[in-house]
Amino acid sequence: MNTHYKKLQSSYLFSKIGKKVGDFQAANPDQRVIKLGIGDVTHALSESILSAFHKGVDDQGSDESFHGYGPEQGYAFLRDKIAEYDYRRNGCDISPDEIFVSDGAKCDTGNIQELFSQDISIGVPDPVYPVYVDTNVMAGRTGEFVDGRYEGLHYLEGNESNGFVPSPPDQHIDLIYLCFPNNPTGTVATREQLAEWVAYARREKSLILFDAAYVEFIRDESIPKSIYEIPGAREVAVEFRSYSKTAGFTGTRCAYTVIPSECMVYDEDGSPHSLKDLWLRRQSTKFNGVSYPVQKAAEAIYTEKGRQEVRALSDYYLENAKLIRNKMTGLGFTVYGGENSPYVWVKAGESSWELFDELLEKAAVVTTPGAGFGSCGEGFIRISSFNHRDQVEEALERIADAFASR
Numbered sequence: 098m099n100t101h102y103k104k105l106q107s108s109y110l111f112s113k114i115g116k117k118v119g120d121f122q123a124a125n126p127d128q129r130v131i132k133l134g135i136g137d138v139t140h141a142l143s144e145s146i147l148s149a150f151h152k153g154v155d156d157q158g159s160d161e162s163f164h165g166y167g168p169e170q171g172y173a174f175l176r177d178k179i180a181e182y183d184y185r186r187n188g189c190d191i192s193p194d195e196i197f198v199s200d201g202a203k204c205d206t207g208n209i210q211e212l213f214s215q216d217i218s219i220g221v222p223d224p225v226y227p228v229y230v231d232t233n234v235m236a237g238r239t240g241e242f243v244d245g246r247y248e249g250l251h252y253l254e255g256n257e258s259n260g261f262v263p264s265p266p267d268q269h270i271d272l273i274y275l276c277f278p279n280n281p282t283g284t285v286a287t288r289e290q291l292a293e294w295v296a297y298a299r300r301e302k303s304l305i306l307f308d309a310a311y312v313e314f315i316r317d318e319s320i321p322k323s324i325y326e327i328p329g330a331r332e333v334a335v336e337f338r339s340y341s342k343t344a345g346f347t348g349t350r351c352a353y354t355v356i357p358s359e360c361m362v363y364d365e366d367g368s369p370h371s372l373k374d375l376w377l378r379r380q381s382t383k384f385n386g387v388s389y390p391v392q393k394a395a396e397a398i399y400t401e402k403g404r405q406e407v408r409a410l411s412d413y414y415l416e417n418a419k420l421i422r423n424k425m426t427g428l429g430f431t432v433y434g435g436e437n438s439p440y441v442w443v444k445a446g447e448s449s450w451e452l453f454d455e456l457l458e459k460a461a462v463v464t465t466p467g468a469g470f471g472s473c474g475e476g477f478i479r480i481s482s483f484n485h486r487d488q489v490e491e492a493l494e495r496i497a498d499a500f501a502s503r
């Protein structure tokens with residue numbers, strides 16, 4: 098076996114949540130539990146996306162319109178629209194040949210690390226989306242897990258004093274993972290904050306892996322939607338996006354990664370090599386593309402109607418997030434996120450698990466303990482807005498009742 102796998106911590110967070118919810122349900126069979134813990138969407142695919150999806154399936158049913166293997170990088174009909182709507186209209190100079198369509202940002206953020214050498218230094222946010230950490234553990238780039246952290250990783254700490262947006266460190270780091278709007282904290286990075294990271298990466302010849310899976314939730318016009326809005330980012334940043342949270346594609350599967358032509362990695366002699374060429378080689382060797390009907394469905398997101406529908410979807414979740422923010426603030430909690438993000442990050446005033454337990458036992462509401470995302474998450478819980486309005490409202494009423502009597 099690959100013995101690095103022995104270093105991995107078992108997915109203790111979600112199994113522990115599952116066990117606690119199961120125990121609670123067994124002891125309280127009449128109580129209906131409301132889940133605001135999940136990072137999964139709850140709304141169906143919208144009309145124009147669904148009809149394009151159906152049309153794509155029908156195309157596969159006759160020889161004239163049938164599609165076999167597609168281009169590994171994704172169909173041009175989709176990459177052209179991504180370049181136009183997600184980048185050029187937003188002032189970012191990204192061309193279709195710099196876009197790689199895939200079946201998920203999770204796979205891409207996990208797979209890309211195989212393009213780098215074993216001995217690079219790696220910076221990960223804390224709290225963090227666990228994929229960045231675990232994939233590097235599997236690859237053998239860390240030591241053992243000691244006192245809640247892997248040896249050999251640089252943890253970029255997010256806390257109340259920096260508003261959960263870490264600044265570049267004093268020392269050199271080769272590869273830096275950033276995620277904004279952030280999962281789990283729901284916070285966003287300003288133009289100035291991202292510019293600091295880009296300046297750092299240029300100075301240090303580092304590479305930024307920028308996960309923008311929640312970009313659709315940004316409403317504040319001053320917040321950059323793409324790392325490429327920062328001048329100089331094309332040389333030092335890769336961007337990951339996904340239709341999962343933005344268009345309800347968690348079960349349909351489509352995402353993309355952007356690697357600009359100027360983005361370089363360096364060999365042992367310091368000679369530059371195109372990262373885009375490496376990724377193209379990797380993808381065309383190990384990946385055969387996303388299914389044609391799914392790419393047709395994704396293309397429909399960029400029609401006039403599709404864009405309106407997707408916007409309405411994120412508006413809906415954002416309204417949920419606002420209700421959560423307002424209620425928790427009203428109850429005296431300090432909250433972060435939830436304004437340009439579907440996640441609300443609530444300061445517990447006690448340990449993460451204590452507030453988690455209290456909300457489960459007194460209100461039958463499931464949240465996610467922040468401690469499960471890293472040591473800086475201790476003392477916080479994440480409340481997700483991915484649910485139906487009536488469920489969110491009922492959960493908040495129950496929480497208000499429980500805490501009025503506290």
Ligand SMILES: *Cc1c(COP(=O)(O)O)cnc(C)c1O
Nearest residue numbers: 201202203226280310339341352
């Ligand atoms: C949900 C999520 C993704 C999306 O992953 P997919 O594989 O595209 O569904 C990526 N990054 C973060 C931080 C996420 O929360």
